[in-house]
Amino acid sequence: MKPVVALVGRPNVGKSTLFNRMTRSRDAIVDDMPGVTRDRHFGDARWEDKSFILVDTGGFLSNDADSFASHIRAQVELALEDADHVVLVVDGKSGISYYDRDLVTLLRAKGKSFFCLVNKIDGEKHEVALNDFYALGVEEPFPISAEHGYGFSDFMDALTADMPLDGEDEGIQPEGPIRVAVVGRPNAGKSSLINRLLGEERMVVSEVAGTTRDSVDSLVRFGGKSYLFIDTAGIRRKGKVTHRIEKYSVIKALKSLERCEVALVLLDAAEGVTDQDVRVAGYASDRGCGCIFVCNKWDLVPPEKKDVKRIKEDIAMEAKFLGYAPVLTISALTGQRVTRLFPMIDKVYEQYITQVSTSHLNRIIEDATARTEPSLHNGKRIKFYFASQVKNAPPTFALVTNYPDAIHFSYKRYLVNQIREALGLDLAPIRIEFRARSGRTDYSGKKSKPSPALLKKLQATRRSRKRRNR
Structure with a gap:
């Protein structure tokens, strides 16, 4: 250590x-x-x-x-x-x-x-x-x-005079922990949740909203796996951020989302879904995080209003862009269903780092376009030549087409849904990029640039030709 x-x-x-x-x-x-x-x-x-x-x-x-x-x-x-x-x-x-x-x-x-x-x-x-x-x-x-x-x-x-050199007394290093950011409005119970997970009073907890100002990391082991929980400052509405120090805290909370794989978006179940909850979820979505809606303080909800189906419908209606995000109801104070977070985090993370073979992806796109063809552009058919995964975390796919800027957002959504269904990625974000073929001209009349790999190959060919001519 x-x-x-x-x-x-x-x-x-x-x-x-x-x-x-x-x-x-x-x-x-x-x-x-x-x-x-x-x-x-x-x-x-x-x-x-x-x-x-x-x-x-x-x-x-x-x-x-x-x-x-x-x-x-x-x-x-x-x-x-x-x-x-x-x-x-x-x-x-x-x-x-x-x-x-x-x-x-x-x-x-x-x-x-x-x-x-x-x-x-x-x-x-x-x-x-x-x-x-x-x-x-x-x-x-x-x-x-x-x-x-x-x-x-x-x-x-x-x-550092008496400290060991790097590499001394080190055993086999475990795999890196899953990084989980806990975000939400002030006083939603973020620090209380992490204290519950850690089993100690690790974070300062108070009824005063805005107690946490820094983004703080805590390592938790559960079921033989490691999780790095990042407790962040509550994100207020812009008009409510008055103190200079609170502005710094909001910036740090947003930066924490950039270094996590999964974001737990905490809601106050007693208050229901608010516009600010949706805005915080949007920050997580924009940064490509896997998301889980966590309805905290479930113990404070009156028995006649404990309708899980209704709150899921409210979240689906207010945050349509995160329709894939699962919803859990917990109580950080009593510990109710808190341990169910870990298997859900695992599921989201596994989908978040999914890697798909190029051949399988191309078959999915071919089947999807055969079932529903894209609309015409200026009387010409939009064609998809090739598809590949360019990165994971989140899964990001590039589709090479003749008219990349002419594809309607509704057809893009259709392709995303087809990929989700074919790969079983129902809990993680998916991104699609449309690209023109290298060296070809798209519908706007602009000639697309060759890829770096192709450009390097062309330069090598030119150099070899020059050597032969000499």
């Missing part, structure tokens, strides 16, 4: 900026507003030939008017229990705070050795600020600027 490094410190000392520099990413939200990070946030980091898992935590407050202070403290303590190395980040500009002293006391009570990192030191002339931090009883505070990189290399060398 890779070593685990936890970043701890009071609010606004630069932990998230340091997290981004160490992971070479922008995964942690960074803002001047204190208390932006509330949950633990994991990321992969590497220095030279050594890799480790980095954990960013919320700003530590021992006693504060913030209603989340006790939750954040609990999350920090959980991170410390999992960590092999701890990095205490302090603010070199504002000096020692009593929160820093409380954190040092907590670390020593848990028997944790730690690196003291004095952030916001931009050069040697500012290192005089280090003297104040010896009062914490630390042996060697490291001066650093997480934003500009000053002192970063020296600190990373010290942090």
